[in-house]
Amino acid sequence: MWIIWLVIAALLMAGEVATTGFFLLWFGIGAVVAAVAALLGVSSLPIQVTIFLVVSLLLVVASRTIFEKYITKHDSLKTGVDSMIGEIVSVVEASQGARNEAAIKAFGSVWTAIPVAGEEPLQIGESVRIDHVDGNTVYVYRPSHHSLLKH
Structure with a gap:
């Protein structure tokens, strides 16, 4: 099952290259973490999916919070x-x-x-x-x- 997760990760990260906004990247990383969990012996698909979703959503929320902080931190350049x-x-x-x-x-x-x-x-x-x-x-x-x- 870990190979399927790596294929999913590769597809998501390839999709990230075609889009803007750093959104699919986090789901790709979540798929990599799920692949590692499957490789380490977590054989239950529902647990792997849960790991994928939890990691992906945490990364999305964390990145939005961090990026928004840096993006809105500076006044816009006046020209x-x-x-x-x-x-x-x-x-x-x-x-x-x-x-x-x-x-x-x-x-x-x-x-x-x-x-x-x-x-x-x-x-x-x-x-x-x-x-x-x-x-x-x-x-x-x-x-x-x-x-x-x-x-």
Whole structure:
């Protein structure tokens, strides 16, 4: 019977190569453990199947727990405009117009900047923090003033 378990293990592990997600691998290992049990003298098929299922399911649960811990442990890598949020930049053109549009220099480019609600118009040379980006417009606030706005 152990040879049948090894064939099952080989098929499951070959199937793992064709799929993603490390799922069939654990059942392949469970089949190897069942083959070892059969080789060591466990002749009862129900016990071999139980060993196969218990080992396979324990490995599936353990691997999901471990992989999820490592996958969700790190923040997702921020790219593009998302990487700008929270950065402190300089105002290069003062606010003007009804929307208090100004200009800031961030990452080598000049961006249209609008102060967030509650902020005064921006002045040249001020340091501001990027709150969010909407299209090609950056919404900014003064770092010291913003902490007062949130309370």
